[in-house]
Amino acid sequence: MLSLEDVRLGIGDFTLTLDAEVPEGQRVAVLGTSGSGKSTLLSLLAGFVVPDRGHVRWQGKDITGLPPAERPMSILFQDGNLFPHLTVAQNVGLALRTDLRLDDKESRRVAATLDRVGLGGMGGRRPADLSGGQQGRAALARLLLQDRPVALLDEPFAALDPALRNDMAGLLEALCREHGLTLFLATHDLRDAERLCDRVWLLQEGCVVLDRPVAGLREAVPEALSDWM
Amino acid sequence: MERTGAVLAALVALAVLGPLVAVAFAAEGPGRLGPADFAAIRFTLLQAALSALFSVLAAIPVARALARRRFAGRRLLVAVMGAPFILPVIVAVLGLLAIFGRAGWLNAAFEALGMGTVSIYGLGGIVLAHVFLNLPLAVRLLLQAWLSVPSERMRLAASLGFSDGDMRRHFERPILCAVLPGALTIIFLICATSFAVALILGGGPRATTVELAIYQAFRFDFDLGRAALLGLVQVLICLAAGLLALGLVRGGEMGFGLDRPARPWPGDGPVARGLDVLSIVGASVFLLLPLLAILLEGLAALPGLPSQVWEAALRSIVVALGSTALTVAMALPIALFAAGGRGRGGVEAVTALSISVSPLVVGTGLFLILFPIVDPVPLALPVTGLVNALVALPFILRALIPAARAAEAGQGRLADALGMTGWTRLRLAILPRLRRPLGFGAGLAAAFSMGDLGVIALFSSPGEATLPMEMYRLMGSYRTDDAEGAAVLLMLLALALFWAFDRGGRVDAVA
Numbered sequence: 142m143l144s145l146e147d148v149r150l151g152i153g154d155f156t157l158t159l160d161a162e163v164p165e166g167q168r169v170a171v172l173g174t175s176g177s178g179k180s181t182l183l184s185l186l187a188g189f190v191v192p193d194r195g196h197v198r199w200q201g202k203d204i205t206g207l208p209p210a211e212r213p214m215s216i217l218f219q220d221g222n223l224f225p226h227l228t229v230a231q232n233v234g235l236a237l238r239t240d241l242r243l244d245d246k247e248s249r250r251v252a253a254t255l256d257r258v259g260l261g262g263m264g265g266r267r268p269a270d271l272s273g274g275q276q277g278r279a280a281l282a283r284l285l286l287q288d289r290p291v292a293l294l295d296e297p298f299a300a301l302d303p304a305l306r307n308d309m310a311g312l313l314e315a316l317c318r319e320h321g322l323t324l325f326l327a328t329h330d331l332r333d334a335e336r337l338c339d340r341v342w343l344l345q346e347g348c349v350v351l352d353r354p355v356a357g358l359r360e361a362v363p364e365a366l367s368d369w370m
Numbered sequence: 371m372e373r374t375g376a377v378l379a380a381l382v383a384l385a386v387l388g389p390l391v392a393v394a395f396a397a398e399g400p401g402r403l404g405p406a407d408f409a410a411i412r413f414t415l416l417q418a419a420l421s422a423l424f425s426v427l428a429a430i431p432v433a434r435a436l437a438r439r440r441f442a443g444r445r446l447l448v449a450v451m452g453a454p455f456i457l458p459v460i461v462a463v464l465g466l467l468a469i470f471g472r473a474g475w476l477n478a479a480f481e482a483l484g485m486g487t488v489s490i491y492g493l494g495g496i497v498l499a500h501v502f503l504n505l506p507l508a509v510r511l512l513l514q515a516w517l518s519v520p521s522e523r524m525r526l527a528a529s530l531g532f533s534d535g536d537m538r539r540h541f542e543r544p545i546l547c548a549v550l551p552g553a554l555t556i557i558f559l560i561c562a563t564s565f566a567v568a569l570i571l572g573g574g575p576r577a578t579t580v581e582l583a584i585y586q587a588f589r590f591d592f593d594l595g596r597a598a599l600l601g602l603v604q605v606l607i608c609l610a611a612g613l614l615a616l617g618l619v620r621g622g623e624m625g626f627g628l629d630r631p632a633r634p635w636p637g638d639g640p641v642a643r644g645l646d647v648l649s650i651v652g653a654s655v656f657l658l659l660p661l662l663a664i665l666l667e668g669l670a671a672l673p674g675l676p677s678q679v680w681e682a683a684l685r686s687i688v689v690a691l692g693s694t695a696l697t698v699a700m701a702l703p704i705a706l707f708a709a710g711g712r713g714r715g716g717v718e719a720v721t722a723l724s725i726s727v728s729p730l731v732v733g734t735g736l737f738l739i740l741f742p743i744v745d746p747v748p749l750a751l752p753v754t755g756l757v758n759a760l761v762a763l764p765f766i767l768r769a770l771i772p773a774a775r776a777a778e779a780g781q782g783r784l785a786d787a788l789g790m791t792g793w794t795r796l797r798l799a800i801l802p803r804l805r806r807p808l809g810f811g812a813g814l815a816a817a818f819s820m821g822d823l824g825v826i827a828l829f830s831s832p833g834e835a836t837l838p839m840e841m842y843r844l845m846g847s848y849r850t851d852d853a854e855g856a857a858v859l860l861m862l863l864a865l866a867l868f869w870a871f872d873r874g875g876r877v878d879a880v881a
Contacts, residue, residue, distance in 0.1 A: 189525050209525070224544075226544040
């Protein structure tokens with residue numbers, strides 16, 4: 142269980158306030174317009190910012206002050222996920238050893254994960270030699286190898302065309318099921334939420350104004366979500 | 371306006387290349403180069419290489435510290451890093467003399483401790499002065515690269531648990547690979563063509579640069595053939611370094627970020643903090659102490675300065691304003707021409723010629739052209755203004771052309787759709803977007819011209835000295851108090867001119 146207990150974070154005029162619980166393995170879509178606080182919420186969960194008040198707990202343990210690397214979270218950004226001077230395999234290998242001194246077993250794990258995301262044989266390429274979709278897959282491979290139970294995805298499909306978006310969403314869905322990941326997906330698109338998530342949070346000005354299961358959303362559209370349908 | 375720009379760009383190329391051709395024609399055969407000349411070539415290469423190397427090595431920890439720390443006064447320190455661009459070189463050298471000179475603070479401390487004294491003259495002093503003048507440039511180039519790392523990538527590093535070593539390997543090493551070759555070459559070029567530093571701290575058979583040898587052949591021996599030959603050697607050195615710089619200067623591989631510092635910085639710890647504090651304090655003391663020394667010792671002498679200093683100051687202001695007006699008059703049409711269509715980027719390259727050519731060599735060429743026709747000495751001030759304008763032009767264009775392109779991209783089509791043409795289009799649609807870079811560029815040009823001690827040293831007669839020239843004479847006649855007072859005046863005037871133009875560009879400017 143991930144608990145956000147009376148969390149408050151102020152940045153200038155903006156304030157994010159949260160009080161919620163998310164069971165392990167649940168997938169939450171965080172919807173909201175630009176500036177509503179989606180990315181700030183993910184930054185707070187990842188440990189890039191520390192709340193002014195309240196606690197974040199994972200399985201009962203207080204992780205509020207833990208640095209990003211010691212948290213049970215891995216994160217995927219909209220872009221900037223790969224180091225351009227490293228090969229795809231090295232980028233993925235960072236999940237295992239940041240000094241990149243991988244032994245044979247670890248190198249095989251990297252290759253297997255690249256196979257799993259459909260990048261078999263591309264480990265020696267540089268990110269610049271990959272398409273946008275392939276770059277997303279490489280970042281996803283690293284996220285899987287980090288083997289952390291909570292995945293934070295900050296608009297990962299925003300830069301992809303519809304076909305690639307579909308492709309990535311399908312892969313992500315399969316991987317979430319395989320690994321039992323707890324997922325937070327920041328998105329502008331309700332279709333992503335419907336496809337990948339069990340639950341929807343609608344953020345407005347830093348507050349969750351709607352918290353509903355995805356199932357049955359179309360049958361009884363909440364007032365707050367009508368513009369998103 | 372665009373046609374004017376093309377014509378002006380051609381004239382600028384002619385104004386730079388013409389003197390070079392004159393130098394090439396007047397140059398005697400390479401057989402005239404004696405042992406002293408070869409020693410000057412060797413010394414030029416050595417001091418420029420050492421200056422570039424030390425400037426960049428010292429800049430690495432300072433840039434890293436400024437990138438990862440936020441502290442009170444950081445913005446001021448980064449701004450001070452820009453000061454040597456507008457600080458007259460002769461003032462900087464006098465500041466260094468106040469600290470490291472024979473009667474400077476350092477030697478006073480050594481003597482008080484019963485230790486031997488150090489001399490700032492010769493190779494060590496020239497390299498020290500060049501590091502003082504170029505360390506800020508190297509820091510800015512590296513800091514810019516650090517700040518262009520996407521914040522997401524920093525966060526990714528934090529999320530992956532990067533250590534300080536990982537940060538060096540995956541962030542700093544690619545930054546250094548991208549920035550260092552270009553930075554080293556640019557600083558080498560600046561130091562190879564530096565004249566005032568060698569004039570004051572060099573000299574003698576063991577510390578003469580090619581620039582200084584040209585000056586000596588010209589001023590002391592009036593041996594124009596040898597001066598031209600040395601000028602040609604200097605052109606070849608600069609051309610080689612310039613071509614190398616063109617090939618090596620490239621953008622960083624890290625992409626462009628949002629200039630948001632990562633908090634906390636991945637791999638941060640007590641050792642990193644300690645190193646950063648040392649780097650920042652060390653750089654601040656090294657850069658600020660000489661200026662502070664000049665201010666402390668020169669302010670008191672300011673009211674009692676002799677009248678010829680004030681006359682020289684007035685002359686310098688006139689030359690600086692004329693040179694700035696000329697720079698702006700050339701830069702604006704050239705920038706509009708360069709921004710006006712595809713395939714015009716070459717204009718920038720042509721005008722950048724004047725960066726890789728020594729002003730002293732251009733001055734020598736102009737003298738050679740003028741000498742058979744008129745007496746060049748009465749033309750010292752206009753020629754100085756012209757050469758200063760040519761030297762400042764690439765810097766102002768560098769700021770102006772991207773802004774002109776952005777203005778065209780942003781407002782050009784709207785202006786076309788509304789039928790705005792000619793002066794109306796320029797005044798209402800384009801110029802408001804160019805005010806800020808134009809003001810900044812004009813400020814740089816004015817400050818540079820105000821502090822220049824190059825061409826004027828070749829041409830000037832005692833009655834026509836500019837303020838830097840007068841200051842040099844005061845230093846030469848051991849009137850240190852007056853020289854320090856003149857240095858404060860020169861520094862204040864250069865800063866005031868920069869501030870006035872830069873501020874003028876910002877008033878009501880469109881971002």
